[in-house]
Amino acid sequence: MSDAASEVRANPNAPTVETVLSVHHYTDRLFKFRITRPASFRFRSGEFVMIGLTQESGKPLLRAYSVASPFWDEELEFYSIKVPDGPLTSRLAHIQPGDEVLLGRKPTGTLVLDALTPGKRLYLFSTGTGFAPFASLLRDPETYEKFEHVVVTHSCRLNAELAYSQEVVAGLKDDPLVGEASAGRVTLYTSCTREPHPNEGRITTLIETGKLFADIGQAPLNPETDRVMICGSMEMLQDTKALVEKAGLIEGSNASPGAFVIEKAFAG
Numbered sequence: 001m002s003d004a005a006s007e008v009r010a011n012p013n014a015p016t017v018e019t020v021l022s023v024h025h026y027t028d029r030l031f032k033f034r035i036t037r038p039a040s041f042r043f044r045s046g047e048f049v050m051i052g053l054t055q056e057s058g059k060p061l062l063r064a065y066s067v068a069s070p071f072w073d074e075e076l077e078f079y080s081i082k083v084p085d086g087p088l089t090s091r092l093a094h095i096q097p098g099d100e101v102l103l104g105r106k107p108t109g110t111l112v113l114d115a116l117t118p119g120k121r122l123y124l125f126s127t128g129t130g131f132a133p134f135a136s137l138l139r140d141p142e143t144y145e146k147f148e149h150v151v152v153t154h155s156c157r158l159n160a161e162l163a164y165s166q167e168v169v170a171g172l173k174d175d176p177l178v179g180e181a182s183a184g185r186v187t188l189y190t191s192c193t194r195e196p197h198p199n200e201g202r203i204t205t206l207i208e209t210g211k212l213f214a215d216i217g218q219a220p221l222n223p224e225t226d227r228v229m230i231c232g233s234m235e236m237l238q239d240t241k242a243l244v245e246k247a248g249l250i251e252g253s254n255a256s257p258g259a260f261v262i263e264k265a266f267a268g
């Protein structure tokens, strides 16, 4: 038994030790990985959990990660950045199938359907790895029971960084649970900020100028019908939240559902 496995036996609140099942690198900055899911691990689509590795000292090093797979999946998927000098991601970037990864026991978060009041359109605004919780929600049948249409936006510096969101949305049609329900009801809108792209610019600019709504043929944000989730860097959250509030939407939470919710994407 590994050191981490014996620590788990000694401390029932310690993270569980899971096995890496697959790893896929998209760019030198981004990758996804799948790990085993213990039968006892329950979460709501859109939540995050602590993920990590055991350090040489034997102590766990953990960071918050959104679960990118939906609640019903037998495995857990995560989408991660690689920061060359990041204490965790610089090591996590080298994991291989069969390796051990630590999984926290208490998933939590505000990007959950329960935190939103009923609406017709669901906007999911993301930048960078902020797309991860939306990869979970897009594969959850409840999303399509609660909303008529889902608009998910993903903005990155480079075109190659849009591969994961494109893959997840393209895969919806073959999804055993949401294939039928999602057909014709999901719009993916991507943009790039540091390379030529048909939709150049930050999501905030695309909302402010109205280009986003014109391009997808939808009316601008309406507090009566629209619900919004936002996930990205701290600055992106602040700026996007200001625009959503300007449109008249009120922030919600698990305790008090509202018209929009925000959460910071994992960063280091």
Ligand code: A2P
Residues within 6 Å of the ligand: 127, 128, 155, 156, 157, 192, 193, 194, 202, 203, 204, 232, 233, 235, 236, 237, 239, 240
């Ligand atoms: P930009 O290239 O103009 O900084 P990062 O990889 O740094 O997390 O950035 C992901 C994407 O989020 C980039 O396209 C970046 O644009 C964009 N971004 C950064 N800050 C903001 C902000 N305050 N509002 C909206 N988008 C932002």
